[in-house]
Amino acid sequence: LDDLMIRSEKMNVAGQLAASLAHEIRNPLTSLKGFLQLLQAGAQHKEEYFNVMIEEVDKIESITSELLFISKPLTDNRSKEKVTKMMQDVELLLQSQATQKDIQIQLQSSTEASILCDRSQIKQVLINLVKNAIEAMEQSGKIIVEAEEIEHKVKLSVIDEGCGLPEDAVHRLGEPFFTTKSSGTGLGLLITKKILSNHDADLHMYNNVSKGSTFEIIFPKADDEAGIDE
Ligand code: ADP
Ligand code: MG
Secondary structure (H helix, E strand, O other): OHHHHHHHHHHHHHHHHHHHHHHHHHHHHHHHHHHHHHHHOOOOOHHHHHHHHHHHHHHHHHHHHHHHHHHOOOOOOEEEEEHHHHHHHHHHHHHHHHHHOOEEEEEEEOOOOEEEEEHHHHHHHHHHHHHHHHHHOOOOEEEEEEEEEEOOEEEEEEEOOOOOOOHHHHHHOOOOOOOOOOOOOOOHHHHHHHHHHHOOOEEEEEEOOOOOEEEEEEEEOOOOOOOOOO
16 A cells, blocks of 8 residues: 555656646747747747747756756666765856856865765765855855764755745745746755655754754765775
């Protein structure tokens, strides 16, 4: 019975995802068709139309590429990875995007701990969280990416000074396609949650007392059992 329930629950999630996917892709397609018809009828303002059409195609493109990531079976390519190394890689990747908004990404760590993980997946998680942090901030400020070790667990936090979580919809964060951004896909946190649950890691998110929000990941430490440390 348990097995059956899990299976039907999975079907349900897949069904919901397919329904919202159809919706999310149909909207930009409808708009594309409208503009094509206007152009076919010999419309003026071609330049503007092309710009909007490219935006719509971009939207479909980012939705499909994120969906491909979700549907990919998670290859379990796990090894012991230093969290500080992955933080540095992600900082390097997103530095220019941050600098464009005069945002500083600050790395802090009081641990050299490793976690057992699929390196590219955990980097994807960090990219999603830091990207969201950058997008939540208007202009200037700092994002802290921090690693700490607490009671045999490794805690990774991304702390921003942005707009804060949408109070009225906190429970919807991570729902497929839930976004408050005009050009968002609403798939980043879904992917993040999927990867983290596959790593037996917990994700907490909350608004800071002062400004912005914090996303916190708690990993089991890699050397819990083996007792090997570096
Ligand atoms: P997207 O970034 O495409 O909107 P996500 O799944 O990454 O999709 O995020 C979903 C929503 O969660 C965002 O649209 C935003 O409302 C909220 N959110 C995520 N990260 C933050 C953050 N750091 N600060 C404020 N809101 C956030
Ligand atoms: Mg995002």
